[in-house]
Amino acid sequence: MRERITFIQKLGDSLEPSSLKINGGVISGPEVKAVREDRVTLALEELPTELQSLLKGVHELHIRWISPEPYESVSPLLARLPPGFHLFFTPGKGDHTASNKLCSTLSEIFGHVNCSTPAESFTSLPSDRFSHSTAFQYYQPLETLSGFVQYAKHQLCSGSDSSCTARADTLAKASSLDISYDTISHALKVTTLWPYQRQPIHATSRPWSRTEVGVLSADKPATLDAHELGISGLLTVLGQDSKPSVTMFTFASRHRDAESAFSTKILEPVGLHPTLQIQLESNKPPATDAYCSPHAYFTLPKGIFADKYQLGDDLFLASKNLTALRYISQPVDLEAPEYVMKGWGSAVLLQLTPPKSDKAQPWTAEIPLHLRYLEPNRGGYETIEVPYPAVFWACTAEEGTKFPNNPFERVNLGYDGLFGPRTVFWHVEPRPLGGGQLQNAIRVPVLDLDKSAWVNIGTAVAVLVGFAWVAWRLAAVYLSSGYGNEAAAPVTEAGKEKKRQ
Structure with a gap:
């Protein structure tokens, strides 16, 4: 087991080595304003038996959970996703046991996960674009990590390890969790991120693990290349170092800060075809020496969807400040009600069209969406939460630029596999107007079970009345036409002669 605990401050912040106290396997220091990232790396044999058997049949498995609460981060921990539970999965060859057990195991770990099997609930990711994408994707809204906290306390911590239990409780305040x-x-790598806030420096090592603690901040050395980020600060290996070591290093990074923000809202009136408006602070590209275009990446639960045919009309897109629909997961049934769908929903990548201007200015883009018929309930209304998208500028790096894995790299985010390996993502921070969570609530009318009996009776009466009216009108036409009298009249000799002619 290896553990890395990192406190990352903003550019210009620093900490004197003398302010850190190291006593054997414990480090402590003053309270600092920083982002905290904890990463634990576990060998397969260190995991519980049920997890070992599951992972042996998996080629790749990536879980990304994002809190619906707004949070601030700092460079280089800038990669973002829509809030909720994301899963990216590639099964092992010839072994379907892991696939069949995956959803039930996830429910045990995270609480109620709504999938049944990957074949029914997951969507396929494109394999014809770039090789760094997994095979399948799954998403569902998940507001808290309460299920995972309980699993960690009872399954991963021993009963006598109070420090492990205390650390598991801190997951309730995390902004993101990556597995x-x-x-x-x-x-297995488990990475937890807490937002930029004031927090004390304190960490304790374990006898059977290697624990490294870093107190770092963003830096800009003179030798920094355009595609690189700089980090400097103090590093300590607990149980090995008696004092912190000063360090500075640079690395290439695909995720950067666009230094702007956005918010979203559902336009009124809502109806069954709501429009989501994205309000962006600036139309200015973050890089002037590269081609850049803004994008919005959505993960829409199955109760709401985007129509790819509607988003294929260039004139319609231009009226909404949209350039093109770059990707939508398949299939998306345009007619099925929510309660008969087995898939999780759909992922959508839209390229936006910023207004052309010499000066930076705020602007908006509008995304048309469509609600499905929801399952009837008592009360006549249901609420759907539409998560904030991940908004970023995708910019091309210079020819020959490479982005090897760095110590803070975050990959398998869904949208990164839809771009080439030289794409740099400049992230726009989601910042809801007036506070609130990173999701928009839509109140949807549904069939009220308390009143459905009258609906059934009324429908039956309407059908009977309609049938009686149609039968009466047919009978009236039949009788008024005289066909009945003509059929009963005898045929005369003149008539017979006329027929023979």
């Missing part, structure tokens, strides 16, 4: 496994490393 990744692949067959190449045969190791």
